[in-house]
Amino acid sequence: MDAMSEDLERLKQRIPLLEYLQRHHWRGHRVGTGPEFAGLCPLHEDTHPSFYINARKNLFYCHGCRRGGDLIRFVELSRHLSFRESVAYLQEELAPTAQLLAHTAAFYQLELHRYPEGVQYLAERGVHDARLIEELGIGYARGGNLRPHLQALGYSLERLLEAGLIGPQGPDTFCRRVIFPCRQQDHIVNLYGRSIGNAFPHRLLPRSKGGLFAWESVRQFRDVILVEGLFDLAVLWQAGFRNTTCAIGTHLTPAQLAQLRENPDRCVYIAFDQDQNQAGQNAANSLLPCLDQAGLHVRLVDLPAGQDPNSYFTAGATAKDLAHLLEEAASL
Ligand SMILES: [Zn+2]
Numbered sequence: 001m002d003a004m005s006e007d008l009e010r011l012k013q014r015i016p017l018l019e020y021l022q023r024h025h026w027r028g029h030r031v032g033t034g035p036e037f038a039g040l041c042p043l044h045e046d047t048h049p050s051f052y053i054n055a056r057k058n059l060f061y062c063h064g065c066r067r068g069g070d071l072i073r074f075v076e077l078s079r080h081l082s083f084r085e086s087v088a089y090l091q092e093e094l095a096p097t098a099q100l101l102a103h104t105a106a107f108y109q110l111e112l113h114r115y116p117e118g119v120q121y122l123a124e125r126g127v128h129d130a131r132l133i134e135e136l137g138i139g140y141a142r143g144g145n146l147r148p149h150l151q152a153l154g155y156s157l158e159r160l161l162e163a164g165l166i167g168p169q170g171p172d173t174f175c176r177r178v179i180f181p182c183r184q185q186d187h188i189v190n191l192y193g194r195s196i197g198n199a200f201p202h203r204l205l206p207r208s209k210g211g212l213f214a215w216e217s218v219r220q221f222r223d224v225i226l227v228e229g230l231f232d233l234a235v236l237w238q239a240g241f242r243n244t245t246c247a248i249g250t251h252l253t254p255a256q257l258a259q260l261r262e263n264p265d266r267c268v269y270i271a272f273d274q275d276q277n278q279a280g281q282n283a284a285n286s287l288l289p290c291l292d293q294a295g296l297h298v299r300l301v302d303l304p305a306g307q308d309p310n311s312y313f314t315a316g317a318t319a320k321d322l323a324h325l326l327e328e329a330a331s332l
Helices: 003-014 017-023 071-079 083-094 097-112 116-124 130-135 146-152 157-163 230-238 254-261 279-293 309-314 319-328
Strands: 028-030 036-039 051-054 059-062 139-141 177-184 187-195 202-204 224-227 244-246 267-271 297-300
Touching: 003 071, 003 083, 017 028, 017 051, 017 071, 071 083, 083 097, 083 187, 097 116, 097 139, 097 146, 097 157, 097 177, 097 187, 116 139, 116 177, 130 230, 146 157, 177 202, 187 230, 224 230, 230 244, 230 309, 254 279, 267 279, 279 297, 309 319
Parallel strands: 224 244, 224 267, 267 297
Antiparallel strands: 028 036, 036 051, 051 059, 139 177, 177 187, 187 202
């Protein structure tokens, strides 16, 4: 066995398939006295138990949708991830990184209420609903105090450097930034920081951004609004457009595209920046063919020149104004 398949074997041993499914709310019953369990299939609309697991072999098979395999295969199918992404996802479940990021996000969230400048910046960008700020887990990194906090929790300096939370010169990577945690399912996969000063405007940790932002709550909507940035998302949520999601940027990964495709009747309203230099418009236009090929309906939201959804609202637009733009959005 080569090193790679040894690693995969170890990964599968460390996360038994049955345990993984139960953790993700699958209910199965033991069949007879053997290692087999049966229950409703999580991969297709199932009305009577056709999903079987062999807990000893760590394999599943569904007699309804006729799919089967090991844990990695299950993650590929259930989360619409590639093989490599599935392995990364499972490693994340085991790795303490998610926990480290959760500790960091929680710390920054407290810091937001300790220093006025973070909340002030949010207000300038039109984000003022305290409940929404809490719900999105928005925080503030004043800089300089994350390291002692995390070291007191037992994380080594090496670990913090490796995660990219601390720069080699010592200060927090996110110094003087408003922080949005990016979640995927139940764990934080990255942190997005937006500078409140004149440092480089935004920053993410050197790791995957994960799927579409807040997809767990947005996926229930047939029609979704896709925006470029998290401040766009925050003001839209605040105005009641809870069907807004974001890829942080204008490019969609195959996994994010697959998320949009979960509902074949879905219409995607693209509300990118109306930049003077056409960057947002060009990005929207280059997304069109891949959304179209994926069989999604697409509409382009025509914001006033020079505006993005965030500035549109801070300039005084109301939910009614945006609803009108959505109605008028050109179908393609
Ligand atoms: Zn099935």
